[in-house]
Amino acid sequence: MSIVDPRSGAPLTPPEPAPSPAAAPSDEQLIIDVDRNNIQQVLEFSTQVPVLLDCWAPWCEPCKTLMPILEKLTREYNGAFILAKLNIEDNQDIAAQLGVRSVPDVKLISQGGLVDHFQGALPEKEIREWLGRYFPAPEDAPASPEEQAAEALAQGDAETARTLYEELVQQHPEHYAYQVELARALVAQERSGEALALLDNLPPEERDAAPARGVRASVEFRxxxxxxxxxxxxxxxxxxxxxxxxxxxxxxxxxYEAGLEALLKLMQADRAYGDDVARKTLLRVFDALGAEHPLTVTYRRRLFTLLY
Incomplete structure:
Protein backbone atom coordinates (compact mmCIF):
# COMPACT_ATOMS: atom_id res chain seq x y z
CA MET A 1 0.00 0.00 0.00
CA SER A 2 1.38 3.38 -0.94
CA ILE A 3 1.10 6.63 0.97
CA VAL A 4 -0.49 9.57 -0.80
CA ASP A 5 0.84 13.02 -0.04
CA PRO A 6 -2.27 15.10 0.80
CA ARG A 7 -0.58 18.20 -0.60
CA SER A 8 -0.01 16.82 -4.09
CA GLY A 9 -2.12 13.66 -4.29
CA ALA A 10 0.93 11.77 -5.58
CA PRO A 11 1.80 8.32 -4.19
CA LEU A 12 5.00 8.11 -2.18
CA THR A 13 7.57 5.37 -2.17
CA PRO A 14 10.22 4.81 0.51
CA PRO A 15 13.17 7.14 -0.11
CA GLU A 16 16.50 5.46 -0.62
CA PRO A 17 19.49 7.05 1.16
CA ALA A 18 21.20 9.02 -1.58
CA PRO A 19 24.91 8.59 -2.40
CA SER A 20 25.25 12.22 -3.45
CA PRO A 21 23.35 15.51 -3.23
CA ALA A 22 22.43 15.15 -6.91
CA ALA A 23 20.42 12.01 -6.12
CA ALA A 24 18.87 13.32 -2.91
CA PRO A 25 15.20 12.42 -2.33
CA SER A 26 12.78 15.28 -2.91
CA ASP A 27 10.86 17.07 -0.18
CA GLU A 28 7.71 15.29 -1.38
CA GLN A 29 9.35 11.98 -0.53
CA LEU A 30 10.88 13.07 2.77
CA ILE A 31 8.27 15.39 4.31
CA ILE A 32 4.54 14.70 4.29
CA ASP A 33 1.39 15.94 6.02
CA VAL A 34 -0.62 13.38 7.96
CA ASP A 35 -4.35 13.26 8.60
CA ARG A 36 -7.03 10.62 9.22
CA ASN A 37 -6.93 9.60 5.54
CA ASN A 38 -3.34 8.37 5.61
CA ILE A 39 -2.30 7.84 9.24
CA GLN A 40 -2.76 4.08 8.97
CA GLN A 41 -0.67 4.02 5.82
CA VAL A 42 2.05 5.97 7.64
CA LEU A 43 2.16 3.31 10.36
CA GLU A 44 2.40 0.59 7.72
CA PHE A 45 4.99 2.63 5.85
CA SER A 46 7.18 2.60 8.98
CA THR A 47 7.88 -1.10 8.39
CA GLN A 48 9.94 -0.01 5.39
CA VAL A 49 11.52 3.22 6.64
CA PRO A 50 11.33 4.88 10.10
CA VAL A 51 8.89 7.77 10.48
CA LEU A 52 9.47 10.86 12.58
CA LEU A 53 5.97 12.03 13.52
CA ASP A 54 5.84 15.72 14.46
CA CYS A 55 2.62 16.49 16.36
CA TRP A 56 2.04 20.25 16.26
CA ALA A 57 -0.64 22.93 16.42
CA PRO A 58 -1.03 26.28 14.64
CA TRP A 59 -1.26 28.20 17.95
CA CYS A 60 1.93 26.61 19.34
CA GLU A 61 4.91 28.98 19.13
CA PRO A 62 7.50 26.33 20.13
CA CYS A 63 6.12 24.19 17.28
CA LYS A 64 6.98 26.97 14.85
CA THR A 65 10.54 27.00 16.20
CA LEU A 66 10.94 23.24 16.08
CA MET A 67 9.46 22.40 12.67
CA PRO A 68 12.14 24.10 10.51
CA ILE A 69 14.83 22.29 12.50
CA LEU A 70 13.14 18.93 11.93
CA GLU A 71 12.72 19.65 8.23
CA LYS A 72 16.37 20.67 7.94
CA LEU A 73 17.56 17.50 9.70
CA THR A 74 15.24 15.31 7.63
CA ARG A 75 16.86 16.63 4.44
CA GLU A 76 20.30 16.27 5.97
CA TYR A 77 19.70 12.61 6.90
CA ASN A 78 18.75 12.12 3.27
CA GLY A 79 16.28 9.23 3.43
CA ALA A 80 17.20 7.58 6.74
CA PHE A 81 13.69 8.48 7.88
CA ILE A 82 10.72 10.51 6.70
CA LEU A 83 9.09 13.40 8.54
CA ALA A 84 5.32 13.18 8.96
CA LYS A 85 3.58 16.29 10.29
CA LEU A 86 0.31 15.95 12.20
CA ASN A 87 -1.77 19.04 12.94
CA ILE A 88 -3.50 17.98 16.17
CA GLU A 89 -6.00 20.83 15.95
CA ASP A 90 -7.44 19.33 12.76
CA ASN A 91 -6.95 15.72 13.86
CA GLN A 92 -7.88 15.62 17.53
CA ASP A 93 -9.07 12.02 17.36
CA ILE A 94 -5.69 10.83 16.07
CA ALA A 95 -3.85 12.92 18.68
CA ALA A 96 -5.97 11.31 21.41
CA GLN A 97 -5.24 7.82 20.09
CA LEU A 98 -1.51 8.63 20.03
CA GLY A 99 -1.62 9.96 23.59
CA VAL A 100 -0.56 13.47 22.63
CA ARG A 101 -1.16 15.75 25.63
CA SER A 102 1.05 18.70 24.77
CA VAL A 103 2.88 19.92 21.71
CA PRO A 104 5.29 19.79 20.15
CA ASP A 105 5.48 16.03 20.59
CA VAL A 106 7.85 14.17 18.27
CA LYS A 107 7.56 10.40 18.00
CA LEU A 108 9.91 7.98 16.27
CA ILE A 109 7.91 5.13 14.76
CA SER A 110 9.43 2.00 13.26
CA GLN A 111 7.89 -1.35 12.34
CA GLY A 112 4.49 0.13 13.18
CA GLY A 113 5.39 0.81 16.83
CA LEU A 114 6.64 3.68 18.97
CA VAL A 115 10.41 3.57 19.48
CA ASP A 116 10.96 6.82 21.36
CA HIS A 117 9.65 10.37 21.61
CA PHE A 118 10.49 13.79 22.98
CA GLN A 119 8.36 16.80 23.87
CA GLY A 120 9.12 20.48 23.59
CA ALA A 121 11.20 22.52 21.17
CA LEU A 122 14.58 21.02 21.95
CA PRO A 123 17.67 22.82 20.66
CA GLU A 124 19.14 21.45 17.45
CA LYS A 125 22.17 19.99 19.21
CA GLU A 126 19.97 17.93 21.54
CA ILE A 127 17.82 16.72 18.64
CA ARG A 128 20.95 15.62 16.78
CA GLU A 129 22.06 13.70 19.87
CA TRP A 130 18.61 12.10 20.14
CA LEU A 131 18.63 11.06 16.48
CA GLY A 132 22.18 9.76 16.94
CA ARG A 133 20.84 7.01 19.17
CA TYR A 134 19.07 5.46 16.18
CA PHE A 135 20.74 6.69 12.99
CA PRO A 136 24.38 7.13 11.95
CA ALA A 137 25.26 10.79 11.59
CA PRO A 138 25.28 12.00 7.98
CA GLU A 139 28.65 12.45 6.36
CA ASP A 140 29.82 16.06 6.31
CA ALA A 141 26.98 17.08 8.61
CA PRO A 142 27.16 20.82 9.30
CA ALA A 143 27.87 21.93 12.84
CA SER A 144 24.84 22.93 14.87
CA PRO A 145 24.45 26.59 15.86
CA GLU A 146 25.48 25.65 19.40
CA GLU A 147 28.68 24.03 18.12
CA GLN A 148 29.40 26.97 15.83
CA ALA A 149 28.97 29.42 18.71
CA ALA A 150 31.17 27.40 21.06
CA GLU A 151 33.86 27.07 18.39
CA ALA A 152 33.76 30.80 17.64
CA LEU A 153 34.18 31.61 21.32
CA ALA A 154 37.03 29.13 21.67
CA GLN A 155 38.77 30.74 18.67
CA GLY A 156 38.42 34.21 20.17
CA ASP A 157 35.65 35.37 17.81
CA ALA A 158 33.39 36.69 20.56
CA GLU A 159 31.32 38.80 18.15
CA THR A 160 30.21 35.77 16.11
CA ALA A 161 29.61 33.76 19.27
CA ARG A 162 27.49 36.53 20.77
CA THR A 163 25.38 36.84 17.61
CA LEU A 164 24.75 33.08 17.46
CA TYR A 165 23.89 32.85 21.15
CA GLU A 166 21.51 35.81 20.85
CA GLU A 167 19.67 33.95 18.10
CA LEU A 168 19.55 30.78 20.18
CA VAL A 169 18.25 32.69 23.21
CA GLN A 170 15.52 34.21 21.05
CA GLN A 171 14.52 30.79 19.70
CA HIS A 172 14.75 29.00 23.06
CA PRO A 173 14.10 31.57 25.81
CA GLU A 174 13.66 28.89 28.48
CA HIS A 175 16.89 27.07 27.63
CA TYR A 176 18.91 28.99 30.19
CA ALA A 177 22.25 27.46 29.23
CA TYR A 178 22.21 29.68 26.14
CA GLN A 179 21.80 32.77 28.29
CA VAL A 180 24.78 31.74 30.38
CA GLU A 181 26.89 31.22 27.26
CA LEU A 182 25.70 34.57 25.88
CA ALA A 183 26.93 36.14 29.12
CA ARG A 184 30.27 34.38 28.61
CA ALA A 185 30.55 35.85 25.11
CA LEU A 186 29.70 39.32 26.46
CA VAL A 187 32.49 39.01 29.03
CA ALA A 188 34.90 38.15 26.21
CA GLN A 189 33.80 41.39 24.54
CA GLU A 190 34.57 43.40 27.69
CA ARG A 191 30.85 43.89 28.31
CA SER A 192 30.84 42.50 31.83
CA GLY A 193 28.03 44.75 33.07
CA GLU A 194 25.63 43.38 30.46
CA ALA A 195 26.76 39.84 31.24
CA LEU A 196 26.12 40.24 34.97
CA ALA A 197 22.71 41.82 34.33
CA LEU A 198 21.78 38.84 32.15
CA LEU A 199 22.86 36.40 34.86
CA ASP A 200 20.98 38.35 37.54
CA ASN A 201 17.72 37.84 35.61
CA LEU A 202 18.02 34.06 35.55
CA PRO A 203 15.83 31.93 37.84
CA PRO A 204 17.56 31.43 41.23
CA GLU A 205 18.42 27.79 40.60
CA GLU A 206 20.12 28.72 37.31
CA ARG A 207 21.72 31.89 38.66
CA ASP A 208 23.40 29.94 41.48
CA ALA A 209 24.42 26.90 39.43
CA ALA A 210 28.03 26.18 38.47
CA PRO A 211 27.92 27.51 34.86
CA ALA A 212 26.63 30.94 35.92
CA ARG A 213 29.02 31.03 38.88
CA GLY A 214 31.80 30.32 36.44
CA VAL A 215 30.96 33.33 34.27
CA ARG A 216 30.82 35.52 37.38
CA ALA A 217 34.20 34.17 38.41
CA SER A 218 35.67 35.10 35.03
CA VAL A 219 34.41 38.67 35.55
CA GLU A 220 35.93 38.75 39.02
CA PHE A 221 39.29 37.49 37.72
CA ARG A 222 39.39 40.36 35.23
CA TYR A 256 44.04 28.78 32.06
CA GLU A 257 46.56 25.96 31.98
CA ALA A 258 49.48 28.25 32.77
CA GLY A 259 47.48 29.91 35.54
CA LEU A 260 46.38 26.61 37.05
CA GLU A 261 49.93 25.29 36.97
CA ALA A 262 51.22 28.42 38.72
CA LEU A 263 48.52 28.27 41.38
CA LEU A 264 49.18 24.59 42.06
CA LYS A 265 52.91 25.22 42.45
CA LEU A 266 52.24 28.17 44.77
CA MET A 267 49.92 26.06 46.89
CA GLN A 268 52.55 23.34 47.11
CA ALA A 269 55.33 25.80 48.01
CA ASP A 270 53.43 28.18 50.31
CA ARG A 271 50.07 26.79 51.42
CA ALA A 272 49.70 29.48 54.10
CA TYR A 273 50.00 32.42 51.68
CA GLY A 274 46.91 34.60 51.71
CA ASP A 275 44.97 32.21 53.95
CA ASP A 276 45.24 29.37 51.43
CA VAL A 277 44.23 31.67 48.57
CA ALA A 278 45.97 29.54 45.92
CA ARG A 279 43.73 26.54 46.65
CA LYS A 280 40.61 28.71 46.86
CA THR A 281 41.47 30.33 43.53
CA LEU A 282 41.99 26.94 41.93
CA LEU A 283 38.43 26.04 42.91
CA ARG A 284 37.14 29.30 41.43
CA VAL A 285 38.91 28.56 38.14
CA PHE A 286 37.31 25.10 38.10
CA ASP A 287 33.97 26.86 38.46
CA ALA A 288 34.81 29.21 35.61
CA LEU A 289 35.82 26.38 33.29
CA GLY A 290 33.03 23.96 34.23
CA ALA A 291 33.18 20.52 35.79
CA GLU A 292 33.60 18.67 32.46
CA HIS A 293 36.42 20.82 31.08
CA PRO A 294 39.59 18.71 30.52
CA LEU A 295 41.71 21.16 32.53
CA THR A 296 39.26 20.99 35.43
CA VAL A 297 39.39 17.19 35.40
CA THR A 298 43.19 17.12 35.22
CA TYR A 299 43.93 19.77 37.81
CA ARG A 300 41.20 18.68 40.22
CA ARG A 301 42.83 15.26 40.22
CA ARG A 302 46.26 16.79 40.83
CA LEU A 303 44.86 18.98 43.61
CA PHE A 304 43.30 15.94 45.26
CA THR A 305 46.61 14.07 45.05
CA LEU A 306 48.46 17.01 46.57
CA LEU A 307 45.98 17.32 49.43
CA TYR A 308 45.50 13.64 50.27
Whole structure:
Protein backbone atom coordinates (compact mmCIF):
# COMPACT_ATOMS: atom_id res chain seq x y z
CA MET A 1 0.00 0.00 0.00
CA SER A 2 1.38 3.38 -0.94
CA ILE A 3 1.10 6.63 0.97
CA VAL A 4 -0.49 9.57 -0.80
CA ASP A 5 0.84 13.02 -0.04
CA PRO A 6 -2.27 15.10 0.80
CA ARG A 7 -0.58 18.20 -0.60
CA SER A 8 -0.01 16.82 -4.09
CA GLY A 9 -2.12 13.66 -4.29
CA ALA A 10 0.93 11.77 -5.58
CA PRO A 11 1.80 8.32 -4.19
CA LEU A 12 5.00 8.11 -2.18
CA THR A 13 7.57 5.37 -2.17
CA PRO A 14 10.22 4.81 0.51
CA PRO A 15 13.17 7.14 -0.11
CA GLU A 16 16.50 5.46 -0.62
CA PRO A 17 19.49 7.05 1.16
CA ALA A 18 21.20 9.02 -1.58
CA PRO A 19 24.91 8.59 -2.40
CA SER A 20 25.25 12.22 -3.45
CA PRO A 21 23.35 15.51 -3.23
CA ALA A 22 22.43 15.15 -6.91
CA ALA A 23 20.42 12.01 -6.12
CA ALA A 24 18.87 13.32 -2.91
CA PRO A 25 15.20 12.42 -2.33
CA SER A 26 12.78 15.28 -2.91
CA ASP A 27 10.86 17.07 -0.18
CA GLU A 28 7.71 15.29 -1.38
CA GLN A 29 9.35 11.98 -0.53
CA LEU A 30 10.88 13.07 2.77
CA ILE A 31 8.27 15.39 4.31
CA ILE A 32 4.54 14.70 4.29
CA ASP A 33 1.39 15.94 6.02
CA VAL A 34 -0.62 13.38 7.96
CA ASP A 35 -4.35 13.26 8.60
CA ARG A 36 -7.03 10.62 9.22
CA ASN A 37 -6.93 9.60 5.54
CA ASN A 38 -3.34 8.37 5.61
CA ILE A 39 -2.30 7.84 9.24
CA GLN A 40 -2.76 4.08 8.97
CA GLN A 41 -0.67 4.02 5.82
CA VAL A 42 2.05 5.97 7.64
CA LEU A 43 2.16 3.31 10.36
CA GLU A 44 2.40 0.59 7.72
CA PHE A 45 4.99 2.63 5.85
CA SER A 46 7.18 2.60 8.98
CA THR A 47 7.88 -1.10 8.39
CA GLN A 48 9.94 -0.01 5.39
CA VAL A 49 11.52 3.22 6.64
CA PRO A 50 11.33 4.88 10.10
CA VAL A 51 8.89 7.77 10.48
CA LEU A 52 9.47 10.86 12.58
CA LEU A 53 5.97 12.03 13.52
CA ASP A 54 5.84 15.72 14.46
CA CYS A 55 2.62 16.49 16.36
CA TRP A 56 2.04 20.25 16.26
CA ALA A 57 -0.64 22.93 16.42
CA PRO A 58 -1.03 26.28 14.64
CA TRP A 59 -1.26 28.20 17.95
CA CYS A 60 1.93 26.61 19.34
CA GLU A 61 4.91 28.98 19.13
CA PRO A 62 7.50 26.33 20.13
CA CYS A 63 6.12 24.19 17.28
CA LYS A 64 6.98 26.97 14.85
CA THR A 65 10.54 27.00 16.20
CA LEU A 66 10.94 23.24 16.08
CA MET A 67 9.46 22.40 12.67
CA PRO A 68 12.14 24.10 10.51
CA ILE A 69 14.83 22.29 12.50
CA LEU A 70 13.14 18.93 11.93
CA GLU A 71 12.72 19.65 8.23
CA LYS A 72 16.37 20.67 7.94
CA LEU A 73 17.56 17.50 9.70
CA THR A 74 15.24 15.31 7.63
CA ARG A 75 16.86 16.63 4.44
CA GLU A 76 20.30 16.27 5.97
CA TYR A 77 19.70 12.61 6.90
CA ASN A 78 18.75 12.12 3.27
CA GLY A 79 16.28 9.23 3.43
CA ALA A 80 17.20 7.58 6.74
CA PHE A 81 13.69 8.48 7.88
CA ILE A 82 10.72 10.51 6.70
CA LEU A 83 9.09 13.40 8.54
CA ALA A 84 5.32 13.18 8.96
CA LYS A 85 3.58 16.29 10.29
CA LEU A 86 0.31 15.95 12.20
CA ASN A 87 -1.77 19.04 12.94
CA ILE A 88 -3.50 17.98 16.17
CA GLU A 89 -6.00 20.83 15.95
CA ASP A 90 -7.44 19.33 12.76
CA ASN A 91 -6.95 15.72 13.86
CA GLN A 92 -7.88 15.62 17.53
CA ASP A 93 -9.07 12.02 17.36
CA ILE A 94 -5.69 10.83 16.07
CA ALA A 95 -3.85 12.92 18.68
CA ALA A 96 -5.97 11.31 21.41
CA GLN A 97 -5.24 7.82 20.09
CA LEU A 98 -1.51 8.63 20.03
CA GLY A 99 -1.62 9.96 23.59
CA VAL A 100 -0.56 13.47 22.63
CA ARG A 101 -1.16 15.75 25.63
CA SER A 102 1.05 18.70 24.77
CA VAL A 103 2.88 19.92 21.71
CA PRO A 104 5.29 19.79 20.15
CA ASP A 105 5.48 16.03 20.59
CA VAL A 106 7.85 14.17 18.27
CA LYS A 107 7.56 10.40 18.00
CA LEU A 108 9.91 7.98 16.27
CA ILE A 109 7.91 5.13 14.76
CA SER A 110 9.43 2.00 13.26
CA GLN A 111 7.89 -1.35 12.34
CA GLY A 112 4.49 0.13 13.18
CA GLY A 113 5.39 0.81 16.83
CA LEU A 114 6.64 3.68 18.97
CA VAL A 115 10.41 3.57 19.48
CA ASP A 116 10.96 6.82 21.36
CA HIS A 117 9.65 10.37 21.61
CA PHE A 118 10.49 13.79 22.98
CA GLN A 119 8.36 16.80 23.87
CA GLY A 120 9.12 20.48 23.59
CA ALA A 121 11.20 22.52 21.17
CA LEU A 122 14.58 21.02 21.95
CA PRO A 123 17.67 22.82 20.66
CA GLU A 124 19.14 21.45 17.45
CA LYS A 125 22.17 19.99 19.21
CA GLU A 126 19.97 17.93 21.54
CA ILE A 127 17.82 16.72 18.64
CA ARG A 128 20.95 15.62 16.78
CA GLU A 129 22.06 13.70 19.87
CA TRP A 130 18.61 12.10 20.14
CA LEU A 131 18.63 11.06 16.48
CA GLY A 132 22.18 9.76 16.94
CA ARG A 133 20.84 7.01 19.17
CA TYR A 134 19.07 5.46 16.18
CA PHE A 135 20.74 6.69 12.99
CA PRO A 136 24.38 7.13 11.95
CA ALA A 137 25.26 10.79 11.59
CA PRO A 138 25.28 12.00 7.98
CA GLU A 139 28.65 12.45 6.36
CA ASP A 140 29.82 16.06 6.31
CA ALA A 141 26.98 17.08 8.61
CA PRO A 142 27.16 20.82 9.30
CA ALA A 143 27.87 21.93 12.84
CA SER A 144 24.84 22.93 14.87
CA PRO A 145 24.45 26.59 15.86
CA GLU A 146 25.48 25.65 19.40
CA GLU A 147 28.68 24.03 18.12
CA GLN A 148 29.40 26.97 15.83
CA ALA A 149 28.97 29.42 18.71
CA ALA A 150 31.17 27.40 21.06
CA GLU A 151 33.86 27.07 18.39
CA ALA A 152 33.76 30.80 17.64
CA LEU A 153 34.18 31.61 21.32
CA ALA A 154 37.03 29.13 21.67
CA GLN A 155 38.77 30.74 18.67
CA GLY A 156 38.42 34.21 20.17
CA ASP A 157 35.65 35.37 17.81
CA ALA A 158 33.39 36.69 20.56
CA GLU A 159 31.32 38.80 18.15
CA THR A 160 30.21 35.77 16.11
CA ALA A 161 29.61 33.76 19.27
CA ARG A 162 27.49 36.53 20.77
CA THR A 163 25.38 36.84 17.61
CA LEU A 164 24.75 33.08 17.46
CA TYR A 165 23.89 32.85 21.15
CA GLU A 166 21.51 35.81 20.85
CA GLU A 167 19.67 33.95 18.10
CA LEU A 168 19.55 30.78 20.18
CA VAL A 169 18.25 32.69 23.21
CA GLN A 170 15.52 34.21 21.05
CA GLN A 171 14.52 30.79 19.70
CA HIS A 172 14.75 29.00 23.06
CA PRO A 173 14.10 31.57 25.81
CA GLU A 174 13.66 28.89 28.48
CA HIS A 175 16.89 27.07 27.63
CA TYR A 176 18.91 28.99 30.19
CA ALA A 177 22.25 27.46 29.23
CA TYR A 178 22.21 29.68 26.14
CA GLN A 179 21.80 32.77 28.29
CA VAL A 180 24.78 31.74 30.38
CA GLU A 181 26.89 31.22 27.26
CA LEU A 182 25.70 34.57 25.88
CA ALA A 183 26.93 36.14 29.12
CA ARG A 184 30.27 34.38 28.61
CA ALA A 185 30.55 35.85 25.11
CA LEU A 186 29.70 39.32 26.46
CA VAL A 187 32.49 39.01 29.03
CA ALA A 188 34.90 38.15 26.21
CA GLN A 189 33.80 41.39 24.54
CA GLU A 190 34.57 43.40 27.69
CA ARG A 191 30.85 43.89 28.31
CA SER A 192 30.84 42.50 31.83
CA GLY A 193 28.03 44.75 33.07
CA GLU A 194 25.63 43.38 30.46
CA ALA A 195 26.76 39.84 31.24
CA LEU A 196 26.12 40.24 34.97
CA ALA A 197 22.71 41.82 34.33
CA LEU A 198 21.78 38.84 32.15
CA LEU A 199 22.86 36.40 34.86
CA ASP A 200 20.98 38.35 37.54
CA ASN A 201 17.72 37.84 35.61
CA LEU A 202 18.02 34.06 35.55
CA PRO A 203 15.83 31.93 37.84
CA PRO A 204 17.56 31.43 41.23
CA GLU A 205 18.42 27.79 40.60
CA GLU A 206 20.12 28.72 37.31
CA ARG A 207 21.72 31.89 38.66
CA ASP A 208 23.40 29.94 41.48
CA ALA A 209 24.42 26.90 39.43
CA ALA A 210 28.03 26.18 38.47
CA PRO A 211 27.92 27.51 34.86
CA ALA A 212 26.63 30.94 35.92
CA ARG A 213 29.02 31.03 38.88
CA GLY A 214 31.80 30.32 36.44
CA VAL A 215 30.96 33.33 34.27
CA ARG A 216 30.82 35.52 37.38
CA ALA A 217 34.20 34.17 38.41
CA SER A 218 35.67 35.10 35.03
CA VAL A 219 34.41 38.67 35.55
CA GLU A 220 35.93 38.75 39.02
CA PHE A 221 39.29 37.49 37.72
CA ARG A 222 39.39 40.36 35.23
CA UNK A 223 38.67 42.82 38.01
CA UNK A 224 41.20 41.33 40.43
CA UNK A 225 44.07 40.70 38.00
CA UNK A 226 46.96 43.18 38.07
CA UNK A 227 47.31 45.71 35.26
CA UNK A 228 50.25 45.77 32.89
CA UNK A 229 51.93 48.46 34.99
CA UNK A 230 51.48 46.42 38.15
CA UNK A 231 53.02 43.41 36.44
CA UNK A 232 56.00 45.48 35.37
CA UNK A 233 56.50 46.51 38.99
CA UNK A 234 56.70 42.81 39.90
CA UNK A 235 59.52 42.16 37.42
CA UNK A 236 62.36 40.27 39.04
CA UNK A 237 60.28 39.21 42.03
CA UNK A 238 59.50 35.55 42.65
CA UNK A 239 57.87 35.71 46.06
CA UNK A 240 54.42 34.26 46.70
CA UNK A 241 52.61 37.55 46.08
CA UNK A 242 54.27 38.00 42.68
CA UNK A 243 53.53 34.39 41.71
CA UNK A 244 49.88 34.75 42.71
CA UNK A 245 49.33 37.99 40.82
CA UNK A 246 50.95 36.60 37.66
CA UNK A 247 48.70 33.54 37.91
CA UNK A 248 45.64 35.78 38.25
CA UNK A 249 46.65 37.69 35.13
CA UNK A 250 47.11 34.45 33.20
CA UNK A 251 43.66 33.23 34.22
CA UNK A 252 42.04 36.59 33.42
CA UNK A 253 43.66 36.51 29.95
CA UNK A 254 42.32 33.01 29.30
CA UNK A 255 45.68 31.24 29.71
CA TYR A 256 44.04 28.78 32.06
CA GLU A 257 46.56 25.96 31.98
CA ALA A 258 49.48 28.25 32.77
CA GLY A 259 47.48 29.91 35.54
CA LEU A 260 46.38 26.61 37.05
CA GLU A 261 49.93 25.29 36.97
CA ALA A 262 51.22 28.42 38.72
CA LEU A 263 48.52 28.27 41.38
CA LEU A 264 49.18 24.59 42.06
CA LYS A 265 52.91 25.22 42.45
CA LEU A 266 52.24 28.17 44.77
CA MET A 267 49.92 26.06 46.89
CA GLN A 268 52.55 23.34 47.11
CA ALA A 269 55.33 25.80 48.01
CA ASP A 270 53.43 28.18 50.31
CA ARG A 271 50.07 26.79 51.42
CA ALA A 272 49.70 29.48 54.10
CA TYR A 273 50.00 32.42 51.68
CA GLY A 274 46.91 34.60 51.71
CA ASP A 275 44.97 32.21 53.95
CA ASP A 276 45.24 29.37 51.43
CA VAL A 277 44.23 31.67 48.57
CA ALA A 278 45.97 29.54 45.92
CA ARG A 279 43.73 26.54 46.65
CA LYS A 280 40.61 28.71 46.86
CA THR A 281 41.47 30.33 43.53
CA LEU A 282 41.99 26.94 41.93
CA LEU A 283 38.43 26.04 42.91
CA ARG A 284 37.14 29.30 41.43
CA VAL A 285 38.91 28.56 38.14
CA PHE A 286 37.31 25.10 38.10
CA ASP A 287 33.97 26.86 38.46
CA ALA A 288 34.81 29.21 35.61
CA LEU A 289 35.82 26.38 33.29
CA GLY A 290 33.03 23.96 34.23
CA ALA A 291 33.18 20.52 35.79
CA GLU A 292 33.60 18.67 32.46
CA HIS A 293 36.42 20.82 31.08
CA PRO A 294 39.59 18.71 30.52
CA LEU A 295 41.71 21.16 32.53
CA THR A 296 39.26 20.99 35.43
CA VAL A 297 39.39 17.19 35.40
CA THR A 298 43.19 17.12 35.22
CA TYR A 299 43.93 19.77 37.81
CA ARG A 300 41.20 18.68 40.22
CA ARG A 301 42.83 15.26 40.22
CA ARG A 302 46.26 16.79 40.83
CA LEU A 303 44.86 18.98 43.61
CA PHE A 304 43.30 15.94 45.26
CA THR A 305 46.61 14.07 45.05
CA LEU A 306 48.46 17.01 46.57
CA LEU A 307 45.98 17.32 49.43
CA TYR A 308 45.50 13.64 50.27
Missing amino acids: EEAPTGEELEALAGRDDSEAQFKRALRQVADGH
